[in-house]
Structures are given as structure tokens and as C-alpha cells.
Amino acid sequence: MKTQPDWQWNEFQHIGADFSDLDEVEDYDRKHGQFRDVAAENRQILELLNLPKGVRVLDIGAGTGHFVRAAARAGLRPTAVDISTTMLGYARREAEKEGLNEIDYTHAGFLSFDFPEETFDAALTSAALHHLPDVWKAVALSNICRVLKPGGQFVLRDVVFGWGEEGHVIYCDKAIASLPKEMRSRMASHIAREYSTLNWIMEGLLERAGFTILSAEKPLSYFQVYHCRKD
Numbered sequence: 001m002k003t004q005p006d007w008q009w010n011e012f013q014h015i016g017a018d019f020s021d022l023d024e025v026e027d028y029d030r031k032h033g034q035f036r037d038v039a040a041e042n043r044q045i046l047e048l049l050n051l052p053k054g055v056r057v058l059d060i061g062a063g064t065g066h067f068v069r070a071a072a073r074a075g076l077r078p079t080a081v082d083i084s085t086t087m088l089g090y091a092r093r094e095a096e097k098e099g100l101n102e103i104d105y106t107h108a109g110f111l112s113f114d115f116p117e118e119t120f121d122a123a124l125t126s127a128a129l130h131h132l133p134d135v136w137k138a139v140a141l142s143n144i145c146r147v148l149k150p151g152g153q154f155v156l157r158d159v160v161f162g163w164g165e166e167g168h169v170i171y172c173d174k175a176i177a178s179l180p181k182e183m184r185s186r187m188a189s190h191i192a193r194e195y196s197t198l199n200w201i202m203e204g205l206l207e208r209a210g211f212t213i214l215s216a217e218k219p220l221s222y223f224q225v226y227h228c229r230k231d
């Protein structure tokens, strides 16, 4: 990991849940398993990427490691990056239970990973980029673009807002109400304290970083899946 200048955003501070705490990590996996179909998400990502076996794929903010395990099962060579050593340890433990030993784990973040240029054929980040304010999202996206091979693919899945004429109040209330009761206060706190941004800002950031957006899907009113290619 590179030494960081003192003006750089400290991406190792905890924004939202404290993922250095193992109880929090286990709780995250359990709760997300209840309201998300993580296996179906990963199938969709792998179908979208449609990569040949043996190529390298990067997952930044890999969390409990569901995607890197799915990628390894599909014959890809995944690298999991996360600022939380607890998350990485959990992901490694789950992979080892399945005998998936070909996954690389790197303790770093969007701003601090320093793989050589053009290392990866594809990259994913799911529900993690919102931990950075917009200026630093721009830096993160350039860093991802840098480590992708020319024509490399990038999938960005995250909470991204898209209110229209209804305005932000009705939009946020509806987003919260659409979730199971036990997730609502977590969503309210996400909106209030984390850095999810608007769709038109995210799309500008992606294009400025050097990506062409191939498709933009909206599985939920507050969630976007962007499939991009490095120009």
C-alpha cells in the first residue's frame, strides 16, 4: 500500500457500520442474506462480464466475499480488496471452508490499492463506493480504470439516488418504507450519514474517469447497476 499524503481522505475511518467488529460483520452477512438474493446477484454479474476462465477480476469493498467465491467457482482468478481486516478474514475463512484457495486478499481501499497498471480484465464494486465523498469517488474510479486492461469491464452496484419531480423527501421516505422493518433505521442512517450520490453525478464521474457506460439497470428505486468498459 502507498503512503498517503496528509490531504488525502482517510478511507480507513468507519463510515456507517463498524466493519472491524466481527459481530457486526456476521450480522451484516445474516441480514443481507435475508433481503438480498446474493447468489442471484453474483450470477447476474458473472453473466454480464462473460469472462473466459483464468482471467483476473478485482472486487473492491469485497466484504464477506460472496462475489470472489462465486468468481473462483467459475474458474476466474479473483482479488478481494477491503479496508476491513475483519471482513477479509471472514471472507478467507468462508472460502477455505469450500477449498477455494486461489483467491488473493489485499488490505487496502479504493484510494490506496496500488496494483500495477492494466492488471485486471474486470472489476466490481458492490455497495462500497458510497463510503467515499464524491471528490474521492472520482479518484477511486480513476484508480480502478488505471488497473484495468484496455477494454476491461467494470460493474458498479450501489445505492444511487434518482429522484425526479417528486423531490427528495417523498423519494427517501418511499425508499425506506420499501425495506423490511428491521432494515429501515439502517437505510435512514445510510441516507443521513453516508455518501450515496445522485445518478447524474455518478454517471458523470464514471465517464470522466474513462469509462463508457454500456448499461444502467435500476433493480430498486435507490439502487443502480452500471456495466462499463474502459475506453
Ligand SMILES: C[S@@+](CC[C@H](N)C(=O)[O-])C[C@H]1O[C@@H](n2cnc3c(N)ncnc32)[C@H](O)[C@@H]1O
Pocket: 011, 012, 019, 032, 060, 061, 062, 063, 064, 065, 081, 082, 083, 084, 087, 108, 109, 110, 111, 125, 126, 127, 128, 131, 132
Ligand atoms: C456494505 S459492505 C459491501 C460488501 C459487499 N461488496 C456486498 O456487496 O455485500 C461495504 C464494504 O466496503 C468496505 N469499504 C468501506 N470503505 C472502503 C474503501 N474506501 N475501500 C475499500 N473498501 C471499503 C467495508 O469494509 C465493507 O466491507
